[in-house]
Amino acid sequence: MESNRRTAINTAIFSAIANALLAVVKGIAGVFGNSYALIADAIESTTDVFASLLVLFGLKYSTRPADENHPYGHGKAEPLITFIVVGILVISATVIAYESIQHILTPHKVPEKFTLIVLAVIVILKEIFYRFVSKKSDKTKSTSLKADAWHHRSDAITSLLAFIGISIAIYMGEGYETADDWAALLASGFIVYNAFLIFRPALGEIMDEHVYDDMIVEIRKVAESVQGVQGTEKCFVRKAGMSFLVDLHLTVKGEISVKKGHEIAHEVKNSIQNEMPEIADVLIHIEPEE
Template sequence: MNRTRTAIRTTYYSLATNLVLAVIKGLAGFFGNSYALIADAIESTTDVFSSLLVLFGLTYAKRPADKNHPYGHGKIEPLITFIVVAFLVTSATVIAYESIQNIQTPHELPQPWTLLVLGAIIVWKELSYRIVIKKSKQTHSSVLRAEAWHHRSDAITSITAFIGISIALFLGKGFETADDWAALFASGFILYNSYLIFRPALGEIMDEHRYDDLMLQIRKISLEVEGIKGTEKCYIRKAGMYYHIDLHARVDGNISVTEGHDLAHQLQDRLKQKVSGIGHVLIHIEPYTT
């Protein structure tokens, strides 16, 4: 439950950050004649809704296991991640369309002070990324990882806006659309980032094996239990913030069923004690003969 509380608190931070920045970017873009900033505001607005979805997903995922969900409700996390990705793709499409329209329409140069706003936003968003990605690693939350990458993509799109506005201001008349081109480039980056977020979530839904390091750790710890002679099959799947383990352990084939049963429980206890984020552990005993 500590993991869930940490993830929920982090999501509240993201929600507040995105809400404040959406307002700041929108106002700065409107009064500063910068569509790159307005495009950034559009992305931050979609981030507000995605943060609400993340909050819902984390709250739902903390429900305890029940008769219909014996492994808990953690699979809601990658499902929410898919919806978050859909928000990102939608915002990228809107930004690209509006950028193309603005490129074709004459308009004034952006105001120089918009660069100061963007500079502050870039620093703020990069710090937010570092905070949230650290919490996602602590909690093993895929949806929180997606939330972190929202902050990083926002920082990078702000960098492209900064470059575009700088070009427009430095080169002057005839380069008014430089920040629109920057927004168009940013939309492409958002789409690419959407794939990076989508791919791990898809693997989690499909129970794809992506946990070689954890598997090696489990095999090593298993040999620390007296009576465990080795391991065979090891299957790992992730649901929410927890890893569920199916492990075949080898024991002396001459011991009793009761002794084998006791060894299985000792191994379960050792794994849960030593490995962070372990959920269900199923041990299948195999006979070991010399």
């Protein structure tokens, strides 16, 4: 778990630095290249910097050990941070949409050709960043890191749309000057859609939604391999940050002693946590076999 924690935190730091550098590049290119689509892209990257910093804070806080006031740990802080990140995305999309409409209604010059090179490089980099951060989020089981990964994918999409819009404006000539503004407006819709994709799993985590069938199958398999276990009944899994909490009902022979049942429960718990280190705790209820 400590290894996952370090991986997640280092990835969040990487995202914050990458977003900050790209926001500067986009902003400069947008201003000198006369492209609001690039400026809108820079706005989103700037919000992504704050989002990445929030993710970093959430990861550090959510991995704090359990204490007297938080016996189940602080893991639920992570999806709460994700909700804030989603809010930032929606606000940035609203700003971009509003400014895009204003630019569409106001005549302006066609963007410079060099902005296409900048955007092409950004699209490639952002897709690479998405795949890197997404892989780390899958490894660490981090909801907020997955949200950060989707930020990179969202940025890649908006940059691609900006590339298309600017290309139309440059090569179609007079009458198509607002094409990149329309691209920015369309990109704001994609940002909102991606915000929903980020929001949905975080909501499921807060609500302890049942979405861990594969893990439950593995838990039952490990439990039933322990000597003395006759079978398993109820098995519930809930996520808390980068770890999981399990409630499991075991059946044992009815004639064994309470002490023996207690020993079997401990052995099952140890076996499950050894096989699946992402599981922070297992609460076991013993029932006699009928």
